[in-house]
Structures are given as C-alpha cells and as structure tokens.
Amino acid sequence: MQNALLETHLGSLSLTARGKVRDIYLLNENELLFVATDRISAFDHVLGSGIPDKGRILTQLSLFWFDFLRDTVKNHVLTADPAKFPVELTPYLDQLAGRSMVVRRAQMFPVECVVRAYLSGSGWKDYQATGAVCGIALPKGLRESDRLPEPIFTPAAKINTGGHDENISFEDVIATVGRENAESLRRLTLEIFEKASRHAENRGLILADTKFEFGVIDGEIVLADEVLTPDSSRYWPADGYAPGGPQPSFDKQYVRDYLESIRWNKQAPAPALPDEVVERTRAKYLEAFRLITGRSEL
C-alpha cells in the first residue's frame, strides 16, 4: 500500500485555499489546481493519520459524477489527465496523478447548496427545535433519519473560521445572490440530486443528503468543487436502513468508533489511527467507489 499524502508541496505555486482535506493552487488568471489529499476529518478535526488513496478515490468519484451529470450542468473541470497539466507541474506529477484536476476559476457563490432527502445532522437538529429546516415546514412526528416527503433545498452560509455552516432560508439566499441566481441554484441542486440519488439507489446506496458548490464562468452557472463524494454527502447502505436513530456512516464509522473507544476529548491535537482502522476505512472508500462507478480499479 502507498503512504498517505497528508500535505502537498508544490514549490513556488501559491495556495489559494486550503480546506480540511483539499488544497487549491493558483495556476494562472483563469485556472486553478484542485488537489484532494489523503487527509481525513472526524468530529471536526483533521486526524493524525491519512487514508492511503483516499484523495485519488474521491477525485475519481467526483470525475465520475461530473461526467454522469454532463447533460444536466456544466462543471469547472478542464482536465484530470496529468499529461495535459501545465509544464510547471511536471516535477510534482507523482504527488498529483489521480488526485488532482485543473479547473476553471469561477466566481463562487457564497452559498452551500445543500439538499436533503432524509432527516439527519443539522436538519434533524433544526427540525427538533422548530419543526422546520431552513424555513421549510415539515410534517409532524418525523424521526431521526426518516425519509422526507420529497428532497428539500436547505442552503447554508459558509462560516470561514472552521466553524459549522449556518442553515439559512431561501429568502436569505435571494438577499445574497439575487432572485434569479437563487432560483437557478435551487433548481440545479434538486435536479442534480434527483439524478444522482436514483443512480445511488440502483447501486444499493441511499443518498441521504449532499452539498454542492456552484460558481459562474463566462456568465454561466457551473458546478465546482468536489461532487457527491462521501466527504460532501451522506451515503447509507440501503440494506440495514433503520430510521428512528442515527445511521452508521458508510465511510467513517470505524474511525468514529475508534475515537469514541479511546475517549478522545475532541480537542486538538487529533489522534493518529491504528493501522487496522486505516485499512478498514480505506476499504470502505474503495467499496463506495466500486458501488457507485461499477469499476474495481481506480
């Protein structure tokens, strides 16, 4: 097995954004390099160990979904073929191959486009407190992880300081991006989700919710960032789905169980993971990739 790539080192290239797991570099005025590392987060912390191949698996999953959705929405990908990367990346192709994409620079909307088909996470919290999620009233008596009558658009505002995103109303989205953009974002989010969740269901997976990020390139709305990966989505095995409580995480359950077992206080520094937890978790990412793409090789 390969080692995990925890940090990218791309010499003089300048880092545009660093997320918990993804790094974005500036290539030129119009192009960025989007890199998925092997970092893994749990309980809001990046852990001391990475998962070998995680960045490659999630990048290949995003590319699968971008292609699957190509007739539905434009996207930011220019190429994921290292042979087509700009020459200044040549020294780094070993780190980058399979885990990176050259993307078009977009004017990003400062809105996380979340869609939920099941009641979980912050949606469940809001529902318990108010009977609604993002101002959308829901039937009474729903239980945690219940399926909603239909998928709902539940946008969130990005909180930069590493804090959790804050659920906002559709009126808030309108105030931020204008009515026409807000309606386009909601329509695209629901349309993409409908197509993706049907595919997931055919492969034995429930797509409980996911988050999209959109931007504008040449006056057109494009789908950016990573798409429909386990890091941006809740996938549940359809087999064993049991509403009335939380569902086990498809990908991170061994990690969470381990962190609970050692009674980590969820304060930095986050612990490293035993080899067995790393290997089992890697197998779950590969299983998600196989189920969704039908391919067994990256």
Ligand code: PZK
């Ligand atoms: C962009 N993010 C979110 C933060 C990440 C990603 N095509 C684009 N053009 C301009 N900006 C972005 C993108 C994309 N994708 C996305 N921030 C900027 C983000 C941290 C790490 F990998």
